[in-house]
Amino acid sequence: MGNKCCINVFDDGPLGIEDLESLTDANGEELEIKSRMALCRCGASENKPFCDGAHKKIGFSSKIEKQETDQKINEGKRAIKVYLNGPYEVSGDIELNINDEMSLSGDDPYYLCRCGASENKPFCDGSHKKIDFSDE
Numbered sequence: 001m002g003n004k005c006c007i008n009v010f011d012d013g014p015l016g017i018e019d020l021e022s023l024t025d026a027n028g029e030e031l032e033i034k035s036r037m038a039l040c041r042c043g044a045s046e047n048k049p050f051c052d053g054a055h056k057k058i059g060f061s062s063k064i065e066k067q068e069t070d071q072k073i074n075e076g077k078r079a080i081k082v083y084l085n086g087p088y089e090v091s092g093d094i095e096l097n098i099n100d101e102m103s104l105s106g107d108d109p110y111y112l113c114r115c116g117a118s119e120n121k122p123f124c125d126g127s128h129k130k131i132d133f134s135d136e
C-alpha cells in the first residue's frame with residue numbers, strides 16, 4: 001500500500017478523498033481514481049459522485065453532524081462503492097477526518113451520506129429513501 005488513505009469531511013462541503021485504491025459505481029464499474037478527489041455529499045451535484053460545487057448553490061449545511069468516532073481500523077483494499085440512489089460504502093484502512101479531529105472508521109464497511117439529508121452526517125441514516133434521492 002502507498003500513502004495513507006483518508007476521507008476529509010469538509011464542513012458544508014464535499015468529502016475530500018486522498019489515495020484511494022478503488023472507486024466503483026452502482027454497476028461495479030471502476031471509476032477513474034485521482035490522488036485527490038472531492039465526492040458530493042449534498043446530493044445536488046450534476047456530476048455525481050463527484051463534487052461540482054453545487055453545495056454552495058443550494059446552501060448545503062452539515063451542522064447536524066453527531067460525529068460518531070468509533071476507534072476501529074479496517075483492513076483490506078481501500079475502496080469506496082457508490083450505491084445507486086444511496087450512500088457511499090467505505091471499506092479498508094481509511095482514516096475519516098471530521099472537523100480537523102481525526103477519527104478512524106467504524107464498522108467495516110460503513111456508509112457515508114451522499115444525498116445531503118442524513119440527520120447523522122457524515123453517516124447515512126437511511127434518509128435517502130425518505131427523500132427519494134436519485135442519481136438522475
Ligand code: FES
Nearest residue numbers: 113114115124127
Ligand atoms: S445517502 Fe443520505 S441518508 Fe443515506
